[in-house]
Amino acid sequence: MATVEVQLRIKRFDPxxxxxxxxxxxxxxxxxxxxxxxxxxxxxxYQDGSLAFRRSCAHGVCGSDAxxxxxxxxxxxxxxxRDVGPRITxxxxxxxxxxxxxxxxMDAFFAQYRSVMPWLVNEDDPGDTERxxxxxxxxxxxxxxxxxxCAACTTSCPIFWGNxxxxxxxxxxxxxxxxxxxxxxxxxxxxxxxxQGSGVWRCRTAFNCTDACPRGIKVTEAIQEVKRxxxxxxxxx
Amino acid sequence: xxxxxxxxxxVIVGAGGAGLRAAIETAGKCRTAVISKLYPTRSHTxxxxxxxxxxxxxxxxxxxxxxxxxxxxxxxxxxxxxxAEIMCREAVDAVIELxxxxxxFNRTPDGRIDQRRFGGHTRNHGEAPVxxxxxxxxxxxxxxxxxxxxxxxxxxxxxxxxxxxLDIAFVDGDPRRGVAGVVAHExxxxxxxxxxxxxxxxxTGGFGRIFKVSSNAxxxxxxxxxxxxxxxxxxxxxxxxxxxxxxxxxxxILLSEAARGExxxxxxxxxxxxxxxxxxxxxxxxxxxxxxxxMLTEIKEGRGSGPDKDFVHLDLTHLPPQQIDEKLPDIAEFxxxxxxxxxxxxxxxxxPTAHYAMGGIPTNVSAEVVLDAEDTVAPGLYAAxxxxxxxxxxxxxxxxxxxxxxxxxxxxxxxxxxxYVEGREPPGLPPGFExxxxxTIEALLGGPGTARVADIRAELQEDMTLNASVFRTxxxxxxxxxAVDRLRHRYRSVSVQDQxxxxxxxxxxxxxxxxxxxxxxxxxxxxxxxxESRGGHFRDDHPLRDDANWxxxxxxxxxxxxxxxxxxKPVVGGPYLPMERKY
Numbered sequence: 001m002a003t004v005e006v007q008l009r010i011k012r013f014d015p016x017x018x019x020x021x022x023x024x025x026x027x028x029x030x031x032x033x034x035x036x037x038x039x040x041x042x043x044x045x046y047q048d049g050s051l052a053f054r055r056s057c058a059h060g061v062c063g064s065d066a067x068x069x070x071x072x073x074x075x076x077x078x079x080x081x082r083d084v085g086p087r088i089t090x091x092x093x094x095x096x097x098x099x100x101x102x103x104x105x106m107d108a109f110f111a112q113y114r115s116v117m118p119w120l121v122n123e124d125d126p127g128d129t130e131r132x133x134x135x136x137x138x139x140x141x142x143x144x145x146x147x148x149x150c151a152a153c154t155t156s157c158p159i160f161w162g163n164x165x166x167x168x169x170x171x172x173x174x175x176x177x178x179x180x181x182x183x184x185x186x187x188x189x190x191x192x193x194x195x196q197g198s199g200v201w202r203c204r205t206a207f208n209c210t211d212a213c214p215r216g217i218k219v220t221e222a223i224q225e226v227k228r229x230x231x232x233x234x235x236x237x
Numbered sequence: 238x239x240x241x242x243x244x245x246x247x248v249i250v251g252a253g254g255a256g257l258r259a260a261i262e263t264a265g266k267c268r269t270a271v272i273s274k275l276y277p278t279r280s281h282t283x284x285x286x287x288x289x290x291x292x293x294x295x296x297x298x299x300x301x302x303x304x305x306x307x308x309x310x311x312x313x314x315x316x317x318x319x320x321a322e323i324m325c326r327e328a329v330d331a332v333i334e335l336x337x338x339x340x341x342f343n344r345t346p347d348g349r350i351d352q353r354r355f356g357g358h359t360r361n362h363g364e365a366p367v368x369x370x371x372x373x374x375x376x377x378x379x380x381x382x383x384x385x386x387x388x389x390x391x392x393x394x395x396x397x398x399x400x401x402x403l404d405i406a407f408v409d410g411d412p413r414r415g416v417a418g419v420v421a422h423e424x425x426x427x428x429x430x431x432x433x434x435x436x437x438x439x440x441t442g443g444f445g446r447i448f449k450v451s452s453n454a455x456x457x458x459x460x461x462x463x464x465x466x467x468x469x470x471x472x473x474x475x476x477x478x479x480x481x482x483x484x485x486x487x488x489x490i491l492l493s494e495a496a497r498g499e500x501x502x503x504x505x506x507x508x509x510x511x512x513x514x515x516x517x518x519x520x521x522x523x524x525x526x527x528x529x530x531x532m533l534t535e536i537k538e539g540r541g542s543g544p545d546k547d548f549v550h551l552d553l554t555h556l557p558p559q560q561i562d563e564k565l566p567d568i569a570e571f572x573x574x575x576x577x578x579x580x581x582x583x584x585x586x587x588x589p590t591a592h593y594a595m596g597g598i599p600t601n602v603s604a605e606v607v608l609d610a611e612d613t614v615a616p617g618l619y620a621a622x623x624x625x626x627x628x629x630x631x632x633x634x635x636x637x638x639x640x641x642x643x644x645x646x647x648x649x650x651x652x653x654x655x656x657y658v659e660g661r662e663p664p665g666l667p668p669g670f671e672x673x674x675x676x677t678i679e680a681l682l683g684g685p686g687t688a689r690v691a692d693i694r695a696e697l698q699e700d701m702t703l704n705a706s707v708f709r710t711x712x713x714x715x716x717x718x719x720a721v722d723r724l725r726h727r728y729r730s731v732s733v734q735d736q737x738x739x740x741x742x743x744x745x746x747x748x749x750x751x752x753x754x755x756x757x758x759x760x761x762x763x764x765x766x767x768x769e770s771r772g773g774h775f776r777d778d779h780p781l782r783d784d785a786n787w788x789x790x791x792x793x794x795x796x797x798x799x800x801x802x803x804x805x806k807p808v809v810g811g812p813y814l815p816m817e818r819k820y
Contacts, residue, residue: 056275110276
């Protein structure tokens with residue numbers, strides 16, 4: 001396949017030597033079906049070894065390489081060069097502190113995740129067989145089990161940019177995953193957490209999160225379902 | 238470069254399924270640090286798709302003995318049978334436990350865990366395929382990783398995220414005398430962290446990145462096996478590497494065997510369902526080594542597709558569209574994203590992709606690392622998951638048995654480690670233990686070298702793919718050995734441009750390349766000597782299995798001069814006698 005030349009404009013920042021971020025341009029030869037991640041590798045491997053970005057699986061399941069591409073939150077490994085065009089602007093995720101180049105500090109993001117009790121709570125002893133759950137009950141929370149914690153949704157949210165105490169879409173998605181799981185018993189507790197000033201009521205349904213999710217999760221809808229559950233709590237078994 | 242010091246009872250290196258399951262087991266029992274070069278949820282367990290087998294018999298009649306038989310036969314009789322029995326027996330509890338932890342398995346109409354078919358898993362010793370794989374759509378690994386991480390968060394496990402472990406200290410430098418600590422490089426700062434401890438469990442995953450086309454993450458570089466090997470621990474059965482039949486053409490991204498479990502078939506350029514000729518009973522659901530060889534044989538004989546006749550097709554077009562949406566949503570999306578075609582109507586170009594290392598750090602069934610043919614235990618040292626070799630997979634792993642392996646032996650390793658450290662104080666680190674790692678990093682950063690990491694790695698991947706992959710000969714392996722030696726030599730003059738300390742990924746990749754070269758060297762050396770064909774190791778010049786001479790595991794040791802010494806230990810037998818492997 002014929003290669004194409006792509007111009008990458010990358011926002012660089014190394015706190016060891018820079019006082020503020022700056023743009024740098026790179027030209028790389030790639031195949032049109034290559035991923036943006038492949039183009040970034042070309043830069044790191046053959047042009048400038050200091051370019052910092054996270055990555056691992058390279059096919060959209062590990063959530064390492066979320067970044068802002070031509071203004072939109074994307075995973076670099078799920079985006080083909082032919083689908084973005086020959087000029088690509090790459091920036092770190094917004095709303096989280098930049099540690100170096102495209103690497104942001106994820107600590108606050110994971111702290112928000114932990115704040116919603118993201119684990120199954122059920123004190124009953126189920127014995128040595130599985131708990132029963134109908135396919136319909138299972139389907140109720142299927143969408144939000146897909147989250148890979150890449151932070152694309154939370155860092156696309158204008159409310160989150162302006163207010164870092166907002167728990168953010170990703171944490172709500174992970175709360176939703178348990179609130180609507182028929183086996184879980186801590187839904188009321190999670191709803192209480194999300195009913196606080198930092199919780200779901202901050203959401204103004206901008207839909208940025210849904211657009212940003214690389215897993216196709218209907219994030220805004222999940223947040224709305226949590227809001228409704230706070231207003232009218234789901235009946236506990 | 239600052240040095241930070243920590244003291245724990247135990248450390249777990251790697252936070253995929255095996256490491257996290259071990260951490261759940263040690264939580265509340267001993268002070269444990271989980272050290273991972275990635276955020277735990279980035280681990281490659283999350284990329285596993287199809288399922289986790291256990292003879293629940295929720296859907297069809299089944300028994301764990303049948304599962305054990307399939308595992309032994311699938312592994313071409315190099316499996317240690319007592320270990321396979323333990324894994325298959327404990328599989329049932331392991332799946333139930335994951336359900337109790339909250340894992341959202343797909344369900345049967347009556348609310349039980351649903352099960353589906355998978356390659357090499359059969360009813361009553363090979364009669365017909367059986368529905369044994371418990372699954373959550375085609376993202377079972379993602380669900381396992383998330384669920385285990387959730388349980389670790391609930392237990393307040395101490396994580397050191399984005400710390401790369403680079404060396405281990407043993408008492409008097411001897412693995413027989415006990416573990417004293419590990420040293421890790423913190424990516425965010427470039428600082429070193431020394432962890433003093435009594436025990437360490439390695440769960441660092443695979444090393445598929447020694448090959449060019451691989452389903453493995455960029456970060457699967459054999460760090461655990463490599464660093465232990467340098468300190469005197471042998472590597473077992475390294476010649477056995479699995480190539481998964483259905484990797485996306487050129488990219489190697491995995492399309493789960495579940496695609497064939499759900500009814501998908503492989504077709505050559507003539508549209509023929511060729512697996513009917515190679516495995517008349519189970520056809521497309523034959524074990525992976527056989528399917529990969531069949532595909533490449535079709536290609537070699539001119540029946541490959543495309544302008545270069547170098548791939549075959551996976552055909553899902555006859556499946557009901559709803560079944561693809563519900564059971565295979567992620568892989569359908571991979572096909573759309575990376576190939577720009579629609580799996581419901583288009584044939585999918587595929588080729589074998591480097592997938593899984595059957596070999597690794599030798600352990601017993603308690604996940605204790607063993608050091609020789611007499612199974613001498615390295616006190617306080619454990620390994621579990623793909624980086625380990627129990628051996629439950631023998632010469633070829635069956636699909637789904639890796640997710641099972643990580644949960645069963647992660648739990649066993651964690652439990653054994655918690656018992657070991659009880660009432661024990663860390664033996665103390667030799668002074669200056671971190672100096673060697675410090676010297677290595679400083680040499681890479683400040684060295685006068687001119688060799689580039691990416692060039693050496695690309696050449697390694699080319700050479701290994703050409704000469705040490707699905708089909709091997711003495712000639713090809715000799716060439717591979719020479720190439721690895723040449724690249725190891727060049728690696729000594731590798732240099733890193735980036736002189737910074739923070740998030741120096743160029744440095745990380747340089748260190749990882751060192752481990753890739755180690756495991757490649759061990760693989761090629763063991764493959765060259767094994768003059769038979771068994772499971773994932775196929776020699777064109779020795780095409781038959783040779784039970785008289787080769788029912789034994791290889792142990793590769795690194796000598797101080799960098800050369801390799803090979804030793805062997807017998808396969809541990811059991812109820813199933815070796816027979817011809819027909820499907």
